[in-house]
Structure formats: C-alpha cells, structure tokens
Amino acid sequence: MRAAVVTAFGGPEVIELQDRPAPTAGPGEVVVDVRLTDLIFVETAIRQGHHGGFFDVEPPYIPGNSLGGVVRSVGEGVDAALIGQTVVGRSKGFGAHAEQAVAVPDQLVVVPAELNLETALAAYGDGTTALMLEELAPELIGKEVLVTAAAGGMGVLLVQLAHRAGAHVIGAARGEAKLDLVKAQGADVVVDYSVPGWEKLVLEATNGRGVDVVFEGAGGELGATAFTTLKHGGWFSAHGAPSGGFAEYDAAEADRRGITVKSINDLRADTTTTKVTGAEVIRRTAAGDLRPVVDRVYPLTELAAAHRAMEARQLLGKALIRIT
Missing domain, CATH: 3.40.50.720 (NAD(P)-binding Rossmann-like Domain)
Structure with missing residues (x-):
C-alpha cells in the first residue's frame, strides 16, 4: 500500500511517499480502506520532534490519526457486520495517512446516510x-x-x-x-x-x-x-x-x-472528566450544530505541501488529505 512516512524529525521535506506492507486486523481490530484523513496543527509540531511528553513517536512513522473510509476486514472478536460500513474515527496510534490503517471499533463511528464523509471527518477530531x-x-x-x-x-x-x-x-x-x-x-x-x-x-x-x-x-x-x-x-x-x-x-x-x-x-482521553463521544460529535454535526469549514483537500502526494500551508497560517478552516 502507499503511505506517507515521516523519515526523520524535521521540516515538511522529511515526508516521503513509500510502499509499505498492508496491515492485518488482529484480535479486536479492524482494517479501514482510508478515503480521507484530517490534518491538525499539532501534527506539524510532532513531525519536528516537539511534544514528546504527550506523543510517544519516533521516525520513521506513518503520521495521521483521524480518518474516514470503509471497513475492509475485521479481526477475531469483532462483528463482521462492520465490513463495508463507511466510518470515521481514529487509527490505532498514528498511521492514518496511508491507503489502509488499523483501528479499534470503539474508536469508529458509522457515518449516517444524511452526512457526507468529508463533513463527518472534518467535524470529528476538532x-x-x-x-x-x-x-x-x-x-x-x-x-x-x-x-x-x-x-x-x-x-x-x-x-x-x-x-x-x-x-x-x-x-x-x-x-x-x-x-x-x-x-x-x-x-x-x-x-x-x-x-x-x-x-x-x-x-x-x-x-x-x-x-x-x-x-x-x-x-x-x-x-x-x-x-x-x-x-x-x-x-x-x-x-x-x-x-x-x-x-x-x-x-x-x-x-x-x-x-x-x-x-x-x-x-486528553486518559485524563479528561468529560464524556464526549465520537457518536455525539457525528450526531451534533448531522443536526447542524457543528459546521466545519474545509479550505483545501490535498492528495496524499501533497501532504508535505499541506504541512507547509498550515505552518504558514495560509488555511481558512481545515485541510483534509484525500488518500483514494
């Protein structure tokens, strides 16, 4: 599969498109065919080697966390009815900026028919x-x-x-x-x-x-x-x-x-006292309470350009990354 890889800590030029082995779903996991991914500012800082106390990652790694796509396969203990469902959510750790990514079911939300994937994903993380x-x-x-x-x-x-x-x-x-x-x-x-x-x-x-x-x-x-x-x-x-x-x-x-x-x-998920769920975010988005603004959708091949635009404060609202 194709994946964006941060090859070293540094500027946007350290991001390379590489062929990587496709992941498989372990027990309690699913594999998602990724259609779109989100990009948030903190990812540019992590790429530079900052925020190590919050994010434990070392190059080379596949960046990205929030994703939208279609469930491709499920592992042991996961309901097979999820296969073929259009979902948004978070990858397991990093790894979303790739054609396929591993996730766990409780970090995914099925996108309702009345909501398009771009809007659902743009609203999900923020x-x-x-x-x-x-x-x-x-x-x-x-x-x-x-x-x-x-x-x-x-x-x-x-x-x-x-x-x-x-x-x-x-x-x-x-x-x-x-x-x-x-x-x-x-x-x-x-x-x-x-x-x-x-x-x-x-x-x-x-x-x-x-x-x-x-x-x-x-x-x-x-x-x-x-x-x-x-x-x-x-x-x-x-x-x-x-x-x-x-x-x-x-x-x-x-x-x-x-x-x-x-x-x-x-x-942070491990320290917050709030009880906000991904399902609630999608419900509020479908109801019109959250109306994300998407400025640009970059292809995966231009992830480095998306990082540069974000660091230069050129975006009005969000940038998304189209994988397939």
Whole structure:
C-alpha cells in the first residue's frame, strides 16, 4: 500500500511517499480502506520532534490519526457486520495517512446516510475537542467569550457553539480574509491579533469589563495576552499551541483573581472528566450544530505541501488529505 512516512524529525521535506506492507486486523481490530484523513496543527509540531511528553513517536512513522473510509476486514472478536460500513474515527496510534490503517471499533463511528464523509471527518477530531470545551466551560448565555485562532478548524466550531449558546462572541484571528470567515460563523466582534495592542480592542468590545471566557487556541505570546483580557472569576482554556507552545500565564495571578484554567491535560482521553463521544460529535454535526469549514483537500502526494500551508497560517478552516 502507499503511505506517507515521516523519515526523520524535521521540516515538511522529511515526508516521503513509500510502499509499505498492508496491515492485518488482529484480535479486536479492524482494517479501514482510508478515503480521507484530517490534518491538525499539532501534527506539524510532532513531525519536528516537539511534544514528546504527550506523543510517544519516533521516525520513521506513518503520521495521521483521524480518518474516514470503509471497513475492509475485521479481526477475531469483532462483528463482521462492520465490513463495508463507511466510518470515521481514529487509527490505532498514528498511521492514518496511508491507503489502509488499523483501528479499534470503539474508536469508529458509522457515518449516517444524511452526512457526507468529508463533513463527518472534518467535524470529528476538532468537534470532539470543541464539545469537550463546551462541556468544561461555564454556562455561556449572556457571557463575553473570546475565541483565539478563531479561523482555524476548531476555532470556527467554538465560535459557532458560543454563538448558538447565546454568548457575545469576540473572534481573534490574523488578516481580513480570516476575520471575514470568523464573522460569518457568528462572531459579534472580530479582532486582528497581528495589530499591536489588540487586547485593548477586546476590552473595548466588553465596555472595559473584560471577558468571562477565553477559548485560547493560539498559544505562546498571543495566548498570554488573551489571558490579560479576563475579568476576575473568569475561565480560560489553554488548548492550542500553534505559536510554539501553550499559553503561558501566572498561576499565582490566576489564583488571586479567581480564574479557572483548563490545560491540554483536561482534554486528553486518559485524563479528561468529560464524556464526549465520537457518536455525539457525528450526531451534533448531522443536526447542524457543528459546521466545519474545509479550505483545501490535498492528495496524499501533497501532504508535505499541506504541512507547509498550515505552518504558514495560509488555511481558512481545515485541510483534509484525500488518500483514494
């Protein structure tokens, strides 16, 4: 089978298309003929050798985790009725950017007939995290909510959810095209955080009171600045790191001001207290609660180009990878 392989830690040029042995389904496993895969920013950081404390992987490896396709075969103990079903979900570990990938049934969701595979897959990964944040966050109705990296795959979903919940939504992104996209998702105010002093515009949008909730997906200095816009007793999620690291904040100040902070550990499957399932994500997507924005669909042969576009912040919404 054809597969994209990260041959060493480094830039996008380390990604090569190779022939690899096709996987077989072991006990409790299935093999999926992959049609589409997702691409999220953290995969570019893993390719560079970052986040080793969260992701245990060494080159050479087949990247990718979220996938959509058709179940090809099942292993011992798995219901054969799954064969031929169109599914979205997660591969077992990495390995999704390939013509076939191994998964376990409880990490897959059958795609309902009313939902196309592209929409289901685009919503699946980011939608899971977005619904986790929705569950963790306080009641949003009537609240001032700031979403950073608001034009990214997950950012647009968070803007939609906050708008639907009745919040006054401030979306922060970079450049006119991204701000237009964020506005179209339901943001009441948009702010360009490439402009020095952008946090003052956020405060102006709240009449100087500050925001109640920050969904912080930018990380780094942008995330640290977003933290300063919170009012006393606010709520802050530091879930994104495209700037090179998660948002830094003063824990003592957070404690003094009564600010609740949720980190990436609160969103990990092994540590989260939320109960969001893949089936719930697909149900909410089919109902129209989650409307992912797909900017580009790259062929597998251009995975390196997709990484470059993501690192250059060129995407409006999501990039998907078409395998077959």
